[in-house]
Amino acid sequence: MGIDNKDTSYDSLYKAFEERIELLAKLPKMDEDNSIEKVIKENGFSRRDFMQWAGMVTAMLSLPSTFTPLMAEAVKVADRLPIIWLHMAECTGCSESLLRSANPSIDSLIFDYISLEYHETLMAASGWQAEQNLENAMHKYKGRYILMVEGGIPTGNEGSFLTIGGHGKKGKDIAIDAANDAAAIFAIGTCSSFGGVQAAAPNPTGAVPLSKVTNKTVINVPGCPPSEKNIVGTLLHYLLYGTLPALDVFNRPKWAYRLRIHDLCERRGHFDAGEFVQQFGDEGAKDGYCLYKVGCKGPYTFNNCSKQKFNQGTSWPVQTGFGCMGCSEPDFWDTMGTVNEPLKDRLYHTAFGGLGADATADKIGIGILTVTAIGIVAHAAIAVIKPPKEGE
Ligand code: SF4
Numbered sequence: 064m065g066i067d068n069k070d071t072s073y074d075s076l077y078k079a080f081e082e083r084i085e086l087l088a089k090l091p092k093m094d095e096d097n098s099i100e101k102v103i104k105e106n107g108f109s110r111r112d113f114m115q116w117a118g119m120v121t122a123m124l125s126l127p128s129t130f131t132p133l134m135a136e137a138v139k140v141a142d143r144l145p146i147i148w149l150h151m152a153e154c155t156g157c158s159e160s161l162l163r164s165a166n167p168s169i170d171s172l173i174f175d176y177i178s179l180e181y182h183e184t185l186m187a188a189s190g191w192q193a194e195q196n197l198e199n200a201m202h203k204y205k206g207r208y209i210l211m212v213e214g215g216i217p218t219g220n221e222g223s224f225l226t227i228g229g230h231g232k233k234g235k236d237i238a239i240d241a242a243n244d245a246a247a248i249f250a251i252g253t254c255s256s257f258g259g260v261q262a263a264a265p266n267p268t269g270a271v272p273l274s275k276v277t278n279k280t281v282i283n284v285p286g287c288p289p290s291e292k293n294i295v296g297t298l299l300h301y302l303l304y305g306t307l308p309a310l311d312v313f314n315r316p317k318w319a320y321r322l323r324i325h326d327l328c329e330r331r332g333h334f335d336a337g338e339f340v341q342q343f344g345d346e347g348a349k350d351g352y353c354l355y356k357v358g359c360k361g362p363y364t365f366n367n368c369s370k371q372k373f374n375q376g377t378s379w380p381v382q383t384g385f386g387c388m389g390c391s392e393p394d395f396w397d398t399m400g401t402v403n404e405p406l407k408d409r410l411y412h413t414a415f416g417g418l419g420a421d422a423t424a425d426k427i428g429i430g431i432l433t434v435t436a437i438g439i440v441a442h443a444a445i446a447v448i449k450p451p452k453e454g455e
């Protein structure tokens with residue numbers, strides 16, 4: 064059962080969520096001895112903490128606070144959705160960031176609780192047994208499992224740059240097979256969503272995004288790594304709605320990626336006022352000025368980092384004094400330039416006929432309206448100038 068995303072009547076949405084949770088609750092529990100209450104308690108969180116977290120996720124998914132108890136109920140049945148998590152060409156950073164924090168957040172505990180039927184980093188099995196486990200899980204939960212894929216898919220030399228397991232099966236073929244029978248497919252991280260660093264020029268392994276090797280819809284959850292909130296939120300959204308979230312032009316869930324870093328940044332007032340850090344450690348840096356001139360790519364990047372933050376909501380890169388690198392944008396390794404330098408006219412050239420962003424920033428007294436206009440076209444500019452990759 065899937066719920067129409069566009070249904071704006073909260074009463075009918077609430078009822079539909081209730082019915083879906085009821086339906087999921089009838090499916091067998093993966094571990095009878097486990098419950099979310101137990102997991103939360105064992106990790107030192109109170110029920111109050113849990114309900115606060117449920118309220119935060121409810122707001123994050125743009126639902127009214129009256130849905131909070133329902134969100135808490137939804138988490139209880141999250142272990143009914145079997146998940147297969149594949150590793151392709153990647154650094155495992157997405158898994159690590161979600162699962163290995165010294166003080167796990169409730170988001171990462173939710174991930175412990177769900178039914179990870181196959182995850183190479185976490186499971187005890189190895190070798191032949193691991194391969195068998197994957198086949199068994201795909202067979203047992205055919206058409207029901209959620210597929211999460213971390214990493215780009217090497218396709219060069221017929222996919223032979225990535226082989227996995229004793230039978231030397233190609234990563235590309237494993238991903239295709241697993242995608243065929245999945246109920247929903249999430250590309251976790253920028254490598255899986257857009258190719259990532261593997262696909263950066265000259266892309267020797269011919270790495271491509273997951274969406275290039277399957278005809279099925281892939282929900283991209285990019286970031287290097289993506290925040291745990293965006294991963295868990297995407298999962299809970301699917302759990303509640305049973306259907307795909309509203310997606311942007313790059314198939315990213317709009318609830319998480321519809322706004323630019325720049326639009327939500329606490330330093331935005333300084334950008335508008337023309338107050339910039341000129342070099343790290345200067346007086347502007349101490350005063351929390353805008354980081355655009357020391358390389359912040361926030362004006363070109365769509366993500367919710369400044370709102371949801373990292374490390375249990377304590378901070379995010381710009382808050383610490385370092386600019387956004389644009390990690391949730393396609394091909395950011397190739398298109399976002401040197402980390403500590405502004406893009407100058409490289410991205411803006413097409414949109415402004417040669418007027419660079421630096422020039423614009425230097426003349427910042429010209430007013431907020433102009434700056435806002437610059438921002439609005441930035442997204443389009445990236446799409447316009449992005450050079451086609453080999454094979455695209
Ligand atoms: S350029 Fe970066 S630091 Fe400056 S306001 Fe935009 S996002 Fe914030």
Ligand code: SF4
Nearest residue numbers: 366368387388389390
């Ligand atoms: S601030 Fe920018 S570089 Fe950092 S995680 Fe967010 S999108 Fe990625």
